[in-house]
Amino acid sequence: MSPSTTERDGGPAVPDDGAQPLLGFGEVRTCLIQNLAGLSPSASVALMQLTPGSPVSKVDRPTRRVVSPEQVTGVDCRLHVAREGRGRAIGTVLSHAVVTNGRILQGTAHVALTSATAKERREWRHYLRQPGVIEVLGSPNPHNVMDGYLTDVSPARGLDLASISDRIIGEVQQSNRLDHTTALRTGTAVVRWAATLAPQPPQAKPTVGITKSDVPNFHVIRLNGSPEDLPLLIRFCEEFALHEWLLTTVQDVIVPRAETDIARDRDPLDSLLFALNELAPLWMPPTHLGPDMKALWEAMESRTHYSRLFERQTARIRDLRDQVKIRPPRRY
Amino acid sequence: MLIFATSDKGGTGRSVTGCNMAYRRALQGEAVAYLDFDFGSPTAGAIFDVPEAERGVDASGLHSYFTRHTESQQLDTALHSDSDTLRDLPRISGAGRLVLLPGDKDGGEFSISADMPARCAQLFLRLDREFDLCVVDLSAGRSYAVDLVLEATARPELAALTSRWLVFHRWTKQHILAAHGLVFGERGLLKAGERRGHDPQRLNNSVRYVRTAVVDLCVDQESVTRPAQGAWLRAYDQKLREQADKLRMGRARLAGQIPFDPMLQWSEQVIDDSDVSGLKIANQATVQAFEDLAAKLSDERFWEGL
Numbered sequence: 001m002s003p004s005t006t007e008r009d010g011g012p013a014v015p016d017d018g019a020q021p022l023l024g025f026g027e028v029r030t031c032l033i034q035n036l037a038g039l040s041p042s043a044s045v046a047l048m049q050l051t052p053g054s055p056v057s058k059v060d061r062p063t064r065r066v067v068s069p070e071q072v073t074g075v076d077c078r079l080h081v082a083r084e085g086r087g088r089a090i091g092t093v094l095s096h097a098v099v100t101n102g103r104i105l106q107g108t109a110h111v112a113l114t115s116a117t118a119k120e121r122r123e124w125r126h127y128l129r130q131p132g133v134i135e136v137l138g139s140p141n142p143h144n145v146m147d148g149y150l151t152d153v154s155p156a157r158g159l160d161l162a163s164i165s166d167r168i169i170g171e172v173q174q175s176n177r178l179d180h181t182t183a184l185r186t187g188t189a190v191v192r193w194a195a196t197l198a199p200q201p202p203q204a205k206p207t208v209g210i211t212k213s214d215v216p217n218f219h220v221i222r223l224n225g226s227p228e229d230l231p232l233l234i235r236f237c238e239e240f241a242l243h244e245w246l247l248t249t250v251q252d253v254i255v256p257r258a259e260t261d262i263a264r265d266r267d268p269l270d271s272l273l274f275a276l277n278e279l280a281p282l283w284m285p286p287t288h289l290g291p292d293m294k295a296l297w298e299a300m301e302s303r304t305h306y307s308r309l310f311e312r313q314t315a316r317i318r319d320l321r322d323q324v325k326i327r328p329p330r331r332y
Numbered sequence: 333m334l335i336f337a338t339s340d341k342g343g344t345g346r347s348v349t350g351c352n353m354a355y356r357r358a359l360q361g362e363a364v365a366y367l368d369f370d371f372g373s374p375t376a377g378a379i380f381d382v383p384e385a386e387r388g389v390d391a392s393g394l395h396s397y398f399t400r401h402t403e404s405q406q407l408d409t410a411l412h413s414d415s416d417t418l419r420d421l422p423r424i425s426g427a428g429r430l431v432l433l434p435g436d437k438d439g440g441e442f443s444i445s446a447d448m449p450a451r452c453a454q455l456f457l458r459l460d461r462e463f464d465l466c467v468v469d470l471s472a473g474r475s476y477a478v479d480l481v482l483e484a485t486a487r488p489e490l491a492a493l494t495s496r497w498l499v500f501h502r503w504t505k506q507h508i509l510a511a512h513g514l515v516f517g518e519r520g521l522l523k524a525g526e527r528r529g530h531d532p533q534r535l536n537n538s539v540r541y542v543r544t545a546v547v548d549l550c551v552d553q554e555s556v557t558r559p560a561q562g563a564w565l566r567a568y569d570q571k572l573r574e575q576a577d578k579l580r581m582g583r584a585r586l587a588g589q590i591p592f593d594p595m596l597q598w599s600e601q602v603i604d605d606s607d608v609s610g611l612k613i614a615n616q617a618t619v620q621a622f623e624d625l626a627a628k629l630s631d632e633r634f635w636e637g638l
């Protein structure tokens with residue numbers, strides 16, 4: 001892949017020449033912002049100002065969500081196709097960063113794939129007119145393209161959305177607006193998703209399936225919807241990624257550490273309070289974002305029971321906190 | 333915390349000691365990353381017994397992270413190592429993870445291009461979000477790897493991170509002099525750091541020394557059989573200590589002293605208590621020295637300004 005970044009804003013575009021997108025691909029990374037305190041609203045906005053002059057979008061409720069302008073990265077690479085067939089991908093990938101409640105940072109890269117409008121590579125001008133669209137030369141079967149993308153483990157061989165979403169995280173975390181102090185040591189979680197996009201009958205709703213992979217902190221989502229659903233699907237994946245990160249962080253990092261700390265006579269209170277005060281309030285399923293989002297979220301919940309699991313973990317954290325308060329560990 | 337492991341000469345025991353120190357930290361409950369910055373001869377994969385990284389990995393090692401802008405692999409030793417010691421780590425209650433960021437098989441030293449220090453800082457920042465401790469195994473001498481991390485740690489975004497240096501050397505007259513030169517020499521760490529914006533005084537305060545493969549007269553009683561030999565060794569040991577003191581490498585700056593261990597002499601590996609108590613192939617004193625060195629890393633009184 002030969003990425004070249006130009007900065008321009010614009011949402012996911014519909015390709016010109018009337019071609020319909022067939023597939024939507026994306027990757028979301030979620031981590032904590034490297035700053036001791038949570039960022040104020042204005043600091044969040046300043047941090048998300050990745051392209052001077054382009055608007056940063058901000059929503060205050062139910063959680064404060066600040067989104068950077070879209071960045072455009074040009075790509076021309078071979079697709080990693082599962083089973084048989086080959087294809088070449090030419091066009092542009094969009095990526096943006098999101099800050100939630102001044103604490104959580106997400107980096108998202110996404111793209112819509114369509115069949116090529118010509119037999120050969122066209123001028124860059126053509127691809128730049130449709131930011132977020134990649135044309136596929138050759139005619140590999142879309143199912144094979146989708147499986148190829150979803151199963152490609154690092155090092156990426158095809159369309160490398162992983163490094164684009166990673167790069168945006170790296171750039172934001174390096175900003176001189178942050179004090180670079182790690183408030184809580186946790187991993188970065190990755191959600192990779194792919195959607196089949198086809199015109200749907202009027203009443204049809206988008207659908208979702210989620211797989212946990214063997215790789216730690218890595219989830220794969222498959223979605224179905226119409227081409228117009230793409231922005232909704234992108235948002236769903238970001239919301240899933242945020243909640244999945246919250247659950248993993250509380251369940252696999254904070255609770256086990258606190259238990260070890262207590263067993264070894266160390267003080268776990270800081271991270272317990274961090275979980276209760278900073279992370280628990282972020283649990284805010286996006287069901288208010290309309291019936292389609294609600295349907296997607298509920299389909300996900302009915303399989304994963306994430307909300308119930310998260311509630312159980314926060315209850316456990318309260319127990320641990322009370323336990324520590326009653327019998328404070330020895331301080332050295 | 334970032335720990336930079338360096339030495340003037342190759343073959344000092346820097347990697348074997350560094351890997352064992354990292355393992356002890358993980359046992360003590362920390363999430364630990366081990367970064368193989370010995371681009372020319374990455375050996376950490378072999379010491380951790382990770383077959384796919386035996387001499388560095390085929391692609392996406394730390395060398396390609398800098399020279400080809402690929403992501404760097406993170407190999408959790410519990411999953412990728414053939415060593416029982418490392419595979420068992422997650423089963424020890426309260427233990428942290430030990431993750432290797434390997435070098436590349438066909439690596440080699442490279443000169444530093446303009447974007448590398450920022451990329452290096454970005455890597456250290458990312459790892460600091462996830463790991464309590466990062467051990468950076470640098471190539472011997474005043475290498476490009478050393479210049480790269482000096483440049484990266486002088487950057488403002490790394491100012492909030494704690495960076496410390498361990499200089500490994502053998503316990504001989506020549507090796508003590510060489511280690512001294514590496515830090516204080518005309519082309520040494522302090523001068524090089526100063527040129528990149530470090531305060532040499534502060535930098536010097538973050539440097540400590542580790543003596544490796546030191547013949548321990550108490551442990552090796554069998555090998556020192558004649559009284560004259562014992563007396564000479566004790567006297568010479570005393571002379572070396574005086575030399576180290578004079579060169580500002582004395583007790584106050586001594587982070588660890590690792591005994592000579594016949595097992596490690598033949599097999600570069602991570603050892604644990606079962607090698608001492610069960611199989612009885614390693615010495616208790618060696619494991620204890622690794623444990624003490626690991627504990628010293630976060631002993632704030634020890635690292636305070638001298």
Ligand SMILES: Nc1ncnc2c1ncn2[C@@H]1O[C@H](COP(=O)(O)OP(=O)(O)O)[C@@H](O)[C@H]1O
Nearest residue numbers: 342343344345346347348545591592593596597
């Ligand atoms: N404590 C020790 N006792 C005996 N031999 C050791 C000890 N530590 C290291 N060695 C030996 O020293 C050699 C060099 O060690 P290594 O860690 O690879 O050095 P470096 O990383 O400094 O090049 C290895 O072959 C190893 O067997």
Ligand SMILES: [Mg+2]
Nearest residue numbers: 346347370375
């Ligand atoms: Mg080595």
